[in-house]
Ligand SMILES: [Fe+2]
């Protein structure tokens with residue numbers, strides 16, 4: 001696969017509105033899948049500021065002016081992402097789920113500790129582990145039109161976010177290559193990052209499913225019904241998402257060789273309302 005022309009990274013400043021009675025079942029009839037999306041949203045206001053801190057720490061070591069521009073655009077996009085997710089998350093919290101606060105506090109201290117105690121190389125490899133994962137997720141999501149099933153306010157938020165994840169898909173990789181390097185280090189820290197963040201996402205989903213087990217069972221049925229519901233998406237993920245993730249583990253992997261999906265380009269154009277300060 002050939003390398004793409006340099007990707008434009010556009011900083012957009014959308015203003016999403018969420019209803020006070022936002023239904024945490026974002027995908028009709030699919031509470032488990034919906035709650036993993038909520039888990040992802042709850043992760044971001046802790047993870048994305050950590051990515052920004054890591055990039056800021058790398059900045060003095062970056063000598064390439066183009067990469068410095070990309071780094072600034074990456075940070076500006078991530079800054080917008082977590083701010084919009086904070087607003088979404090506040091509306092989710094209005095629906096109860098008291099255990100989420102405890103999980104979030106633990107995650108906040110994890111990311112603080114990583115910044116304070118780990119090397120810049122580690123934090124950049126973690127950032128690339130997350131970015132490689134979200135790029136694969138975004139390609140999978142657009143390829144199968146998965147967001148079309150989501151309720152409109154959440155769909156708009158996730159569509160915008162995933163489009164921008166694709167736009168800046170090369171930045172964490174390039175910064176890691178420029179400042180740190182090392183294939184095995186990228187691989188092992190990347191795997192740790194993906195385990196760490198997915199563990200949080202799955203814990204959130206579990207906490208939401210078990211917040212009121214009796215009501216959940218009455219509404220959604222027992223384990224048999226659960227597996228019938230989640231089997232199609234799990235099967236699709238194994239067939240289509242897993243190969244995309246596995247490709248990012250190869251020694252010759254580069255996000256520069258991954259083109260922006262057509263659907264994502266179209267959505268990017270639709271969302272582009274550059275701010276005067278962008
Ligand atoms: Fe993001």
Ligand SMILES: [Fe+2]
Pocket residue numbers: 078131134165168
């Ligand atoms: Fe990102």
